[in-house]
Amino acid sequence: xxxxxxxxxxxxxxxxxxxxxxxxxxxxxxxxxxxxxxxxxxxxxxxxxxxxxxxxxxxxxxxxxxxxxxxxxxxxxxxxxxxxxxxxxxxxxxxxxxxxxxxxxxxxxxxxxxxxxxxxxxxxxxxxxxxxxxxxxxxxxxxxxxxxxxxxxxxxxxxxxxxxxxxxxxxxxxxxxxxxxxxxxxxxxxxxxxxxxxxxxxxxxxxxxxxxxxxxxxxxxxxxxxxxxxxxxxxxxxxxxxxxxxxxxxxxxxxxxxxxxxxxxxxxxxxxxxxxxxxxxxxxxxxxxxxxxxxxxxxxxxxxxxxxxxxxxxxxxxxxxxxxxxxxxxxxxxxxxxxxxxxxxxxxxxxxxxxxxxxxxxxxxxxxxxxxxxxxxxxxxxxxxxxxxxxxxxxxxxxxxxxxxxxxxxxxxxxxxxxxxxxxxx
Amino acid sequence: xxxxxxxxxxxxxxxxxxxxxxxxxxxxxxxxxxxxxxxxxxxxxxxxxxxxxxxxxxxxxxxxxxxxxxxxxxxxxxxxxxxxxxxxxxxxxxxxxxxxxxxxxxxxxxxxxxxxxxxxxxxxxxxxxxxxxxxxxxxxxxxxxxxxxxxxxxxxxxxxxxxxxxxxxxxxxxxxxxxxxxxxxxxxxxxxxxxxxxxxxxxxxxxxxxxxxxxxxxxxxxxxxxxxxxxxxxxxxxxxxxxxxxxxxxxxxxxxxxxxxxxxxxxxxxxxxxxxxxxxxxxxxxxxxxxxxxxxxxxxxxxxxxxxxxxxxxxxxxxxxxxxxxxxxxxxxxxxxxxxxxxxxxxxxxxxxxxxxxxxxxxxxxxxxxxxxxxxxxxxxxxxxxxxxxxxxxxxxxxxxxxxxxxxxxxxxxxxxxxxxxxxxxxxxxxxxxxxxxxxxxxxxx
Numbered sequence: 001x002x003x004x005x006x007x008x009x010x011x012x013x014x015x016x017x018x019x020x021x022x023x024x025x026x027x028x029x030x031x032x033x034x035x036x037x038x039x040x041x042x043x044x045x046x047x048x049x050x051x052x053x054x055x056x057x058x059x060x061x062x063x064x065x066x067x068x069x070x071x072x073x074x075x076x077x078x079x080x081x082x083x084x085x086x087x088x089x090x091x092x093x094x095x096x097x098x099x100x101x102x103x104x105x106x107x108x109x110x111x112x113x114x115x116x117x118x119x120x121x122x123x124x125x126x127x128x129x130x131x132x133x134x135x136x137x138x139x140x141x142x143x144x145x146x147x148x149x150x151x152x153x154x155x156x157x158x159x160x161x162x163x164x165x166x167x168x169x170x171x172x173x174x175x176x177x178x179x180x181x182x183x184x185x186x187x188x189x190x191x192x193x194x195x196x197x198x199x200x201x202x203x204x205x206x207x208x209x210x211x212x213x214x215x216x217x218x219x220x221x222x223x224x225x226x227x228x229x230x231x232x233x234x235x236x237x238x239x240x241x242x243x244x245x246x247x248x249x250x251x252x253x254x255x256x257x258x259x260x261x262x263x264x265x266x267x268x269x270x271x272x273x274x275x276x277x278x279x280x281x282x283x284x285x286x287x288x289x290x291x292x293x294x295x296x297x298x299x300x301x302x303x304x305x306x307x308x309x310x311x312x313x314x315x316x317x318x319x320x321x322x323x324x325x326x327x328x329x330x331x332x333x334x335x336x337x338x339x340x341x342x343x344x345x346x347x348x349x350x351x352x353x354x355x356x357x358x359x360x361x362x363x364x365x366x367x368x369x370x371x372x373x374x375x376x377x378x379x380x381x382x383x384x385x386x387x388x389x390x391x392x393x394x395x396x397x398x399x400x401x402x403x404x405x406x407x408x409x410x411x412x413x414x415x416x417x418x419x420x421x422x423x424x425x426x
Numbered sequence: 427x428x429x430x431x432x433x434x435x436x437x438x439x440x441x442x443x444x445x446x447x448x449x450x451x452x453x454x455x456x457x458x459x460x461x462x463x464x465x466x467x468x469x470x471x472x473x474x475x476x477x478x479x480x481x482x483x484x485x486x487x488x489x490x491x492x493x494x495x496x497x498x499x500x501x502x503x504x505x506x507x508x509x510x511x512x513x514x515x516x517x518x519x520x521x522x523x524x525x526x527x528x529x530x531x532x533x534x535x536x537x538x539x540x541x542x543x544x545x546x547x548x549x550x551x552x553x554x555x556x557x558x559x560x561x562x563x564x565x566x567x568x569x570x571x572x573x574x575x576x577x578x579x580x581x582x583x584x585x586x587x588x589x590x591x592x593x594x595x596x597x598x599x600x601x602x603x604x605x606x607x608x609x610x611x612x613x614x615x616x617x618x619x620x621x622x623x624x625x626x627x628x629x630x631x632x633x634x635x636x637x638x639x640x641x642x643x644x645x646x647x648x649x650x651x652x653x654x655x656x657x658x659x660x661x662x663x664x665x666x667x668x669x670x671x672x673x674x675x676x677x678x679x680x681x682x683x684x685x686x687x688x689x690x691x692x693x694x695x696x697x698x699x700x701x702x703x704x705x706x707x708x709x710x711x712x713x714x715x716x717x718x719x720x721x722x723x724x725x726x727x728x729x730x731x732x733x734x735x736x737x738x739x740x741x742x743x744x745x746x747x748x749x750x751x752x753x754x755x756x757x758x759x760x761x762x763x764x765x766x767x768x769x770x771x772x773x774x775x776x777x778x779x780x781x782x783x784x785x786x787x788x789x790x791x792x793x794x795x796x797x798x799x800x801x802x803x804x805x806x807x808x809x810x811x812x813x814x815x816x817x818x819x820x821x822x823x824x825x826x827x828x829x830x831x832x833x834x835x836x837x838x839x840x841x842x843x844x845x846x847x848x849x850x851x852x853x854x855x856x857x858x859x860x861x862x863x864x865x866x867x868x869x870x871x872x
Contacts, residue, residue, distance in 0.1 A: 021835035035579030092739060096722065100617075102551050102596075111573040114560035126555040130653045134472025137653075143661040147858055150551055151596070152618040155858035159724040165739055168722035168861045169625050172549070172596045172617040180614060184629065191632060193720070193743070208575060209554075212583045212590030274638075276545065276604040279590055281500060293610065297638075398448065411592065412601030414613045 001264065001363045002076025003248040004069040004202075006042035006350045009052075009076070015367050018375045019396040023349045025227040025242055028041045029303065030206050031079070038220040040227035041206045042244035042351030044069065060157055064103030064132055064148035067157045069247035069356075071200035074158050077198070081251040082263055088163075089257070095166030095194035096183035100154040100176025101203030101355040104210070106145040111208075113137040154192045154202050169370040172355060174410035175315070177201055178248065179358030179418055183272030185252050195257040200359035201245035214243060219319060229379045233316035233345035234391045236384035241317040244351025248359030252367075262318075265423045267366045270403070271304060273297025277413030283395040286322055288329030289406065290415040291315075295333045298417035304403060306334040309419070311374050311399065313361045314391075316345025317352055324386040328406065331389070342399055344392040358408035362418055365404035369422050374399050427447045428637035432444040434870060436709040437519025438809045439511040441647070442796050443479030443690055447514045449807075452813050453822040454795075456842045460674040461796050462688050466792050468653055475665040477673040478651045479509070479690030479797040490606055491528035501602060503691065504552045506510055507802065508599035508647035511695040512607060519697035519709060522662040525610035537709055541705075542783065544611035545604045546696065547631040548622025548646025549596035549610030550801040553654040562586050599647055603695075611639040619856030621720075622646045623804030624863035625696065628718035630698050631865075645805030647693025650798070656689060658867050662785055664857065665689070678825040679762025687764045690797030694805030696812070712816045713778035717750070717851075717866030719743025725860055733768075734763040737775035737855055742852045744864035745779075750849060752783040755866075757820060757850035759811045760835060762791035763798060763857060772855070773832050780834075787844050789835035790814065794824030804854030804863075812867055815847045 006024025007014045024042045033039045049057040049155050052072040060071055083089070117133025147153065151172040167188055171180050178201025185199035206213070214220045221240040223230035232238040258265055275297065277290035282292070299306065315326055331338045346364055354361055368374045373396055380393035403421035410416075440447060443461025444454035454461075461479045470476040486498050489510050501509070516523045520533040527537060564581030568574030571776040574582075581756045592598060597615040602611055612633050616626045623646035629642035650656070659665050666686035669676035679687040704711055721743060722738030745751055758780070760772055777786055792810050801808070814820055855862035 032575050035576045035580065036583075037579075039579075049721075059790040091724070092721070095720075102617075108573075111563050114556070114563040115567065115571075115573050117556075117560055118564035128560040130468045130470070130556070131472035133556065133560065134470075134653060137657045138473075138660065141657065141661055146658045146661055149859060150619060152621075152856055152859040152861055154724075154863065155618070156856075159722040159860050163724050164584060165722050165724050165736060167720035167863075168618070168859075169615050169629075170861075173600075173615045174597050175611070185634060186613070187636070191636075208578070212578075212586065216583060216586055216588045216590050217592070220586070224644055232652055274544075274612035274614065276601070276610050278540065278608050278610045280605065281497065281598065281601055282589065289609065303721065363743075410597060411595060412597050413604070414597055414615070423764065 001080055001250050002073040003363055004044055004073045005246045005360060006044055006244050018346060018349055019373060021065050021378045021394060023228045023378060025230060025351060028131050031208055033211060036211055036212060037222050039216045039224045039341040042362050043206055044246050055330060061218060062144040062148060064249045065204045066101055066103050066202045067154040068152040070373060071157055071161060073247040073249040074198055077249040077251050078162060083394045089196045091132045091163045091165040092162040092165055093195040094157050095188055096164050096168045097157045097181045097197055097199045098155050098170050099181040099201035100151050100170045101151040102151045103153065105149060106142060107208045109140045113140045129297050160197055162198060164198060171193040173414040174412060175222055175354055175357055175359055176410035176416040177355035179406060179408035179416040180274060182359060182362060183416060183418055186269045188274055189252055189254050197252040198249060199252055200249035201356035203353055204245035204356035205354055206243055206245050211243065224405045231318050231348045231351060232379045233318040233348050233377055234384060234387040235380050236382040237320045238320060238323060240319055241347060244353045246353050246360060247356050248363050249414045251294065267369050267420045268423045269296040269417030269419050272303060272304025273417045279413055281412055286324045290413055291326060291329035291409055292332050294415040294417040297418050302419040304419060306337045308403050309405050310401040311368050311404040312341055312343040313404060314343050314345045315407045316347055318347060327387045327389055338389055339369055342374050342392050342397060343389050344375050346375050348378045362406050363389040365406050365420050368401045368404055372398060372400050376406055432701035433631050433634045433698055434704050435696055435712045435715060436699050436700050436704050436810055437515045437521060439515025439518060439695045441481055441507050441510045442692040442806055443481060444795055446482060446484055446510060448518055448809060454813055455810060457823060458822045458840060459795060460824055462673040462676060464650060465838050467651055473656050474655060474660050474667040475618055476670045477676055477688055480651050481691055483518040494606055500593050501553050503551060504601050505598050507649055507673060507691060507693045508547055509606060511647055511693045512603040512643055514606060515697050515823055516569060516697040521697055525606045533741055538641055540608040540610045542611055542640040542784060543609040544613060544633060544642040545600045545609045546614045546626040546642060546644040547600040547603060548616045548626040549599045550648035552596055553652050554594055556653050563771040603643065609643060618861040619859055619865050620800055620803050621854045621856040621861040622801035624854035624865055625720060626864055627808060627865060628720060631715050631718050634698055634700050640700050642698045643695050644698060645695040647802040648800035648847045649691035650689040650800050651691045658820040665687060675825055677730055677764050677794045679764045679791045680826055680835060682828050682830045684764045684769060686799040690799040692796060692799040693802030695808045696809060711870045712792045713812050713867040714870045715746040716868045717748025719747055720863040722859040723782040733771040734774040736860055737772060737853060738778050740862040740864045741775065741779045741853060744851060744866050748866040752780045754846040755787060755849050755851050757814055758787055758789045759807050759856055760791055762793040764793055768857060779836055784834040787836060788820040789837050790820055791823045794826060808865060809851050811850045811852045814867060815850045815867055818845060818847055820845050
């Protein structure tokens with residue numbers, strides 16, 4: 001496993017910071033967001049691809065921020081899996097399945113071209129002159145930066161880096177993408193289409209249009225004066241999510257293939273459910289039917305009952321609607337057990353990594369199983385009667401986790417759930 | 427994987443520059459029509475390529491329930507194209523989805539079980555509506571006349587509608603389609619450029635085969651006929667900029683004088699069903715989907731050196747998955763970007779896998795007729811392949827003559843040709859990124 005997060009890059013370092021309740025938010029420095037409704041975010045700091053790839057970083061000189069995060073996280077994961085230049089699997093049987101976001105728009109150039117295409121009158125909406133725009137755009141837009149916005153490019157970079165010639169897929173089911181990617185990667189291995197899958201997600205929407213889009217939707221917290229306590233999943237005073245960025249990558253491997261090379265096995269991916277709300281573009285189904293169906297499908301595919309699940313990594317965005325309906329859905333699926341299962345949202349500490357969120361969260365599930373401890377939901381102060389479950393408030397908790405369930409629900413109603421469990425060596 | 431369930435194709439939905447609906451598309455293909463012409467939806471004269479394949483006029487209201495019409499304002503063109511395709515696919519399959527029931531167009535029989543009905547719809551990088559966004563950006567000029575981010579943050583951005591972002595998320599194709607037709611089972615959005623449709627159909631095939639759904643609407647759609655979508659590949663040197671005065675001759679896949687691609691809008695969605703489900707409702711079966719293979723050229727962002735390895739591997743995996751080999755394939759459908767080096771790599775891949783056999787099997791490509799509509803291109807190719815197999819007819823492939831000396835494809839000229847087709851294979855690949863995938867279909871035999 002490997003990740004690039006607002007709390008750092010190494011698995012154990014970031015994990016310990018999460019267990020200590022550290023938070024990665026600060027005023028947005030990637031662009032001047034000082035006048036935006038939301039002027040802070042959870043950014044990845046001090047990131048240099050050379051620190052991970054050495055001179056090979058030059059092979060990816062034009063890579064977008066997304067692709068760079070993915071290259072770094074995958075390099076860490078590849079090493080963690082025990083692969084090296086000398087000991088590597090058959091390229092034809094190594095695949096990639098990412099939930100990779102679109103690369104950040106080259107906003108300055110885009111805006112300059114847009115203004116060049118509009119006449120010079122201020123303060124009013126002026127129709128675009130596409131002929132003027134085109135002349136400016138062809139001068140201003142940079143070909144490589146434009147190419148790197150294609151969402152399948154991160155997978156292309158990884159394939160080149162690891163000579164992965166097997167199935168190569170990118171999904172972009174909004175906030176559910178990397179959970180979906182890992183679930184489908186599991187099926188690719190089960191079906192025999194690959195032995196090893198490099199899977200997870202990568203995304204950065206901390207750019208002017210990304211923040212604009214979420215601000216217009218009023219989905220983001222606007223607590224500009226207290227950014228560290230802004231992300232408040234399940235708390236009654238929650239006012240939206242905090243935008244984060246980063247990447248989480250896991251190496252999935254067919255069991256006999258892993259055994260054959262004596263690999264260290266961290267956990268087993270046993271359950272995956274994918275559904276659609278099929279309700280509204282703007283709202284989650286009020287009964288939580290899509291989330292319920294996704295959790296039930298994952299439990300069924302894992303052959304597990306709710307009683308087998310010790311920990312839930314919630315989608316837990318910190319929006320009014322998500323946290324209420326996710327709690328409702330968990331109550332529906334888990335029944336009497338709902339109040340006794342530990343639930344947390346690490347989005348309280350690292351924000352919402354959008355397409356990459358699910359993969360980073362699944363990594364924390366594996367670490368919870370490994371270490372017998374679950375991360376807290378920080379910034380939890382005021383209980384909400386609509387959210388009446390055990391959210392592991394503010395303090396990490398020692399807990400033997402046999403199996404963990406991770407939820408990701410995308411804008412528009414695509415829902416995915418994964419279940420990982422302690423590997424049973426028998 | 428002998429325990430897998432059989433999966434069949436029972437519905438085809440197309441939106442293409444030469445026709446909406448599978449029948450109109452097919453008839454136009456047989457007539458060797460071309461859907462490429464000067465762009466009409468905006469003034470393209472500032473761009474080096476001024477031609478593209480735009481859809482014939484239509485009214486979205488004809489494809490959705492009345493109650494859903496207000497949602498049209500949050501649909502980018504890509505989404506509208508997918509919704510049109512979905513209607514045609516459901517109608518063609520006589521599948522009683524929510525949309526057809528609400529429109530009073532359902533066939534006899536019970537409604538489809540929404541909890542067993544999934545969607546897997548490939549999408550592109552949806553370009554923001556440039557007029558809308560540029561107009562809003564232009565309100566945020568600073569004192570120097572240049573764009574001011576500070577001014578944008580305080581007031582400029584309020585000129586965008588609150589739901590602005592939702593128009594352009596690639597997963598909204600699947601979300602709108604699943605809402606309109608009430609498909610609640612596994613739902614995915616694959617975004618791998620021109621490989622998206624093949625990957626989506628292949629993944630849906632696996633989902634149905636293992637029993638996670640009974641019906642799936644799958645394929646892809648994209649609109650590349652907007653200023654940003656034309657400017658971007660123009661910057662990459664992929665467009666044909668020499669034939670603006672003869673659009674019907676501009677897209678020349680595998681031809682010796684090919685000069686770059688021509689963009690288009692369009693899409694294809696197919697209804698896949700488990701064989702049992704299709705039989706139980708007495709569905710018409712076009713063909714059985716029997717093989718899927720995906721691979722990567724592992725060559726990085728845009729290098730085409732060795733790109734053919736990934737395409738060869740995808741073809742081989744699909745053939746192996748179908749437990750067949752080139753000697754049993756009766757029709758091949760290459761992608762045919764019409765770009766010099768891309769077509770060269772694709773020819774190397776097919777020549778390597780099929781060898782001598784390639785000179786003896788009919789081939790078809792739709793690129794000359796409809797151009798490249800990105801994430802939806804593969805689905806249209808797949809649908810054309812299924813129809814050719816179902817009707818034992820190979821349509822002509824426009825503008826493939828004179829062929830590149832390395833080209834062994836046996837394209838049909840001018841008029842369609844009868845051919846007994848039992849198995850066919852279709853290939854799609856991303857022009858950048860290295861992703862490739864192939865699908866094998868077989869005439870249905872109980």
